[in-house]
Amino acid sequence: MGNKIKIIIGGVILVVVIVLFFWVKSAMKDNYISLSSSEAIEPTPTQIQSIKDIGEWEFLSVSAEEMVDTVRKGFISDDELVRIYYGTLRLGIDMQKMEPGWIVTKGDSLEMTLPKVRLLDKDFIDEAKTKSFYESGKWSPKDRETLYQKAYRQMIQHCLTKENLEAAQSNGEAQMRNMMQQLGYKNITIRIEK
């Protein structure tokens, strides 16, 4: 009789423990701990600083990506920063700088004097699009500005070539000729300012 009671008590304890186990397990099922930080920037306003009327006629666009690096010699190891800059150089003519009389017409003949094509805008690097390629060590904003200037010089050197300027000039003449032909002029003479 005494043994039976003990077996029953043991069984009850076992059942209670099993129930307790499943209850605790279900309560802890959704447990988690994480360390996190936000990667997104905060919403801030975009301010328009100026609105400008321009008349830049682009005849050739040269898109470039330039990889530049800087190395700082260290006692144990060297630090290095490598970035890839993106930019587009736009070559063409500024229509706002046209002199009066740059087009002379006589019947179906037209004589046009165009200026030499040039780089339309000196700001051509999209720095906010820059990719970080490799970084070791700590680098300051001043170092990044130096890299930007280096990329700027390299893009000018690689993209503002004689061949590209000639291609832009040639395309500019072709585009203007086509436009004037569409406007009904048959004999078109195009001169380039010296």
Added chain:
Amino acid sequence: MQKNIIMMRKKKPIIIACCSVLVLFLLLVTTTKCSSQDKEPAPTTLAQGIDTVPMLIMQVQKCSKLYAAEYRVHKIITHDDALRLKGQLMSKAFDLKVPLADRKIAIPMDAKIKAYIDFSEFSEKNIERNGDKITIILPDPQIVMTSSKIDQKNVKQYVGLTRAHFSDEELASYQQQGREAIIKSIPEMGITETAQANAAKVLVPMLKQLGYEEQNITIAFRKDLDVRHDFRELTRIND
């Protein structure tokens, strides 16, 4: 001896119960999730091999685009990178800010946005003549961010004692997000309307040089583009 056997028999259920509790406890410990990651595991993806080849790439393209309007915009990109301990214990959620682990950065940037009319497809279809009158039908203005510049001198940052400095990759990511935010705000700037009016400012003097009277010149645009400028009288809305 017999007394000991009776005592053992008495203790047997208790020993069995204790052993069961121990086994269940061990099971509980081994099966309970204790993770330092987010509640929902990040989907595992295979590396796609998207590294950019480190070389200079240059693309030259002939075009005929009349840039008519230029907007200079300024934006201060800010990022507050507070470290937070988040989790859930026994169905109780918690979200605590970790002390001395703040990072903040402010990056001022300037950008140029330009609107242009593409003349590469310009043909007879773009011209309507009626006696002395001429109408030029222009394609829709297109908008492009032509440049952006980070004001590196005025970048301000604060890094807590327990945190690492902002890496170049992180800075590039914030700048790219700022660039995207500027692009998203372009439709609110009204640059399209300005470009329409300014295109007329360039084309009308050219057509006057060709011998047309100013009152006989019309620059036409599509119906859904509204023109608000002094050159409005020179424009017409087309279907």
